[in-house]
Each structure stands twice: as C-alpha cells, then as structure tokens.
Amino acid sequence: MSYDALLWLSFGGPEGPGDVRPFLENVTRGRGVPPERLDEVEQHYQHFGGVSPINALNRSAIGRVRALVDLPVYFGNRNWHPMVEDTLAEMKAAGVRRALVFPTSAYGGYSACRQYDEDILRARAAVEDAPELVKIRQFFDHPLFVASFADSVRAAAAGFGDDYRLVFTAHSVPVSADRAAGPPEEGGHRYSRQVAEASRLVAEAVGVTGYDVVWQSRSGPPEVPWLEPDVVDHVEALGAEGVANVVVCPIGFVSDHLEVVWDLDTEARDRAAELGLGFARAATPNEDPRFAELVAELVAEHLAGAPARKLSDFPAAGCTVDGAPCAPLCCEPAKRPRR
Ligand SMILES: CC1=C(CCC(=O)O)c2cc3nc(cc4[nH]c(cc5[nH]c(cc1n2)c(C)c5CCC(=O)O)c(CCC(=O)O)c4C)C(CCC(=O)O)=C3C
Ligand SMILES: [Fe+2]
Numbered sequence: 001m002s003y004d005a006l007l008w009l010s011f012g013g014p015e016g017p018g019d020v021r022p023f024l025e026n027v028t029r030g031r032g033v034p035p036e037r038l039d040e041v042e043q044h045y046q047h048f049g050g051v052s053p054i055n056a057l058n059r060s061a062i063g064r065v066r067a068l069v070d071l072p073v074y075f076g077n078r079n080w081h082p083m084v085e086d087t088l089a090e091m092k093a094a095g096v097r098r099a100l101v102f103p104t105s106a107y108g109g110y111s112a113c114r115q116y117d118e119d120i121l122r123a124r125a126a127v128e129d130a131p132e133l134v135k136i137r138q139f140f141d142h143p144l145f146v147a148s149f150a151d152s153v154r155a156a157a158a159g160f161g162d163d164y165r166l167v168f169t170a171h172s173v174p175v176s177a178d179r180a181a182g183p184p185e186e187g188g189h190r191y192s193r194q195v196a197e198a199s200r201l202v203a204e205a206v207g208v209t210g211y212d213v214v215w216q217s218r219s220g221p222p223e224v225p226w227l228e229p230d231v232v233d234h235v236e237a238l239g240a241e242g243v244a245n246v247v248v249c250p251i252g253f254v255s256d257h258l259e260v261v262w263d264l265d266t267e268a269r270d271r272a273a274e275l276g277l278g279f280a281r282a283a284t285p286n287e288d289p290r291f292a293e294l295v296a297e298l299v300a301e302h303l304a305g306a307p308a309r310k311l312s313d314f315p316a317a318g319c320t321v322d323g324a325p326c327a328p329l330c331c332e333p334a335k336r337p338r339r
Contacts (some may be wrong), residue, residue, distance in 0.1 A: 011104065012026075014049060016049075019080065023045075039049075057287070065292045071098075074087050074090065078119045085123045097132065103318070104254050107195065112191060114326075114332075120135065120323035124323065136275070141311045150205035151322040153206050156283070157187050162244040164280075168251040169249070171216060172215035174226050181241035182317075239275035246278065247263055254286055
C-alpha cells in the first residue's frame with residue numbers, strides 16, 4: 001500500500017476570546033455537559049485570553065515532523081480550525097488518494113481513540129470521493145514516549161532530591177466509558193489500564209517505586225461517576241499525609257493544552273502552595289525532538305509493516321481504516337442522556 005500524505009488529527013482549541021464559546025459548543029454538542037460546567041470552563045479559557053496553547057504546539061511539532069517524513073503533512077482538528085473536514089477537502093483537491101492519520105492521543109478508549117475514528121468518518125462523509133484514511137496505532141508504551149516523560153519527570157523533580165511523591169494524571173472519563181474501553185472480550189478498562197501501564201513504565205525508567213495514578217478535568221453531570229481520585233483532591237490528601245513535594249506528570253496527554261495549564265499549573269499548583277507543598281509539573285512530550293522522531297518512527301513502522309516497537313505486552317490497537325472501529329464493539333460510545 002502506498003500513501004501520499006500524513007494527516008495530523010488533533011482536538012483543536014480556541015485562539016482568541018471570541019473563539020471560546022463556539023469551540024466549547026463544538027466540543028460538547030449532544031454530550032450532556034451541563035451549561036454551568038460550560039460557563040466555568042469558559043472562564044478558564046478567558047483567564048488565558050481565550051487562547052489554548054494546543055494549536056500552536058501542534059503546528060510546532062508538525063514542523064519538526066515535516067523534516068523527518070517523506071510525505072506532505074496536513075493538520076486537521078475535531079473541534080476547531082483547521083477543521084478536519086476542511087483539511088480533507090484540501091487534501092482531496094491536492095490529489096491525495098490515501099493518507100496515514102496520526103491522532104494526538106496515545107491511548108485506547110472512546111474519547112482517546114474511537115472518537116478520532118468518528119472524526120475520520122465525519123470528514124470522509126463531508127468530502128465526495130474522499131481519500132482513504134488509515135489511522136496509526138496507539139503508542140502509550142513506545143520507548144520514545146516513555147523516555148520523553150521519564151526525562152521530564154527527572155527535570156521537574158531536580159530540586160526535590162529523592163523527597164517527592166510522583167503523581168501521574170490523565171483526563172478522567174465516565175466510569176461507564178472506561179468499562180466499555182477495548183474489545184468486550186477483554187473485560188473493559190483498556191483506557192485506565194493503558195494509563196496505568198504507561199505510568200508504571202515511566203516510574204520504572206525514573207527509578208521510582210511508589211507513585212500514584214489520578215485523574216483530572218472531570219466534566220458531565222455530578223451524578224454520573226467518573227474515574228477518581230481527582231488530582232486536586234489528591235494533592236490535598238498528600239498534604240494531609242505529610243508529603244513534602246509533589247511532581248505531577250500529565251501522562252495522559254501529548255502536549256500542553258488548557259486542561260494542563262489550568263487544572264495542573266493553576267488549580268493543583270495553587271492548592272499545593274496553600275498547603276505548603278512543593279509542586280512541580282513534568283513537561284509533556286510535544287516540544288521534545290523525540291516526539292517528532294516517535295511520529296516518524298510510527299509512520300516508518302506502518303509503511304514497512306514492521307513489528308510494533310513497544311515496552312509492554314499490554315494490548316494496543318487503534319490502527320483503523322476509514323474510521324471503522326478497531327474491533328467489533330471496541331470502545332462503543334455510551335448512550336448519552338439527552339439534556
Ligand atoms: C480522554 C480525554 C482526553 C485525552 C485524549 C485526547 O487528547 O484526545 C481529552 C483531551 C482534551 N480535552 C480537551 C478539552 C475539553 N474536553 C471536554 C470534555 C471531555 N473530555 C473528555 C475526555 C478526554 N479529553 C470527556 C469524556 C469529556 C466530556 C464530554 C465528552 O464526552 O466529550 C471539554 C468540555 C468542557 C468540559 O466539560 O470540560 C473540553 C473543553 C482538550 C483541549 C483543551 C484545549 O482547548 O486546550 C483536550 C486535548
Ligand atoms: Fe477533554
């Protein structure tokens with residue numbers, strides 16, 4: 001199979017105050033997020049002038065990937081411009097017939113994997129005679145992903161000697177969504193188990209034996225259970241335990257974005273300061289040159305049909321054609337209550 005492009009598929013984020021509300025409406029359309037939560041999240045964005053760092057960081061990484069791969073690289077998002085539908089139309093007009101897709105998420109699960117397949121379906125439905133789109137596999141246990149986080153944890157912890165608690169954090173999801181993550185015969189929880197596995201690998205690389213895995217940025221109505229504990233609550237619990245310093249590693253994300261700079265660098269950091277805890281946040285991989293190398297390796301691996309380079313034997317999937325699920329009933333979307 002030959003490919004004539006690479007499509008970088010991401011979440012998207014607003015780039016000015018006027019973008020915030022329409023962006024949030026795109027994110028939450030039909031998802032049962034209460035309006036009060038949206039108002040609150042809008043304030044987080046406006047606190048940063050309505051600009052999320054995510055688009056600029058994607059463009060910066062794409063620049064480095066362009067130097068490493070032999071394919072034109074296009075950029076499209078689920079929720080904000082450049083929208084993936086528009087990018088795909090542009091690709092089609094440029095004569096692209098088959099493209100690889102790099103999704104900016106390392107994990108399985110509905111929000112982290114299957115929803116990107118839905119983006120591919122939606123984009124292809126919007127473009128007549130659309131190019132074929134083949135998505136690249138999950139990479140939570142790739143040696144370059146793990147090494148990048150391990151170095152960022154070491155750098156963040158540098159001022160604390162050995163006296164710190166390492167806390168990994170990933171985006172919370174509804175408990176029901178995590179239960180449905182992966183193919184049904186595996187028993188579910190593929191998202192939280194992959195997050196736990198990546199955390200274990202990074203802790204091992206750093207040489208830390210005691211660490212925690214917690215969740216952040218929960219949304220949805222309060223009566224719906226989401227993965228816990230929350231990172232800010234956890235910082236409080238560590239303070240009560242007498243822990244002196246906390247190093248937070250956002251293992252669930254490939255780049256900084258609003259939920260990293262708000263929930264971690266603002267909320268969790270402020271709470272730690274109030275409690276007199278030392279606090280440091282490990283960098284996400286995006287700006288590490290190894291992240292571009294990781295993407296180039298994943299592309300080369302796919303083109304060569306080479307075996308996956310990975311540090312664990314935990315199941316991974318995600319390589320899909322034209323937005324089909326990884327396997328029948330894999331990460332089935334939840335039936336959401338209409339509001
Ligand atoms: C697993 C996961 C990832 C990691 C995988 C990946 O990276 O793709 C992720 C990433 C991100 N989530 C982001 C932003 C938001 N997520 C929301 C809402 C939700 N996220 C969910 C899950 C995830 N989200 C879920 C289950 C919801 C509930 C509603 C729904 O089922 O969709 C909302 C709505 C408001 C709110 O309620 O918080 C916003 C604004 C941004 C961009 C931030 C920026 O602009 O910089 C990024 C990278
Ligand atoms: Fe999210």
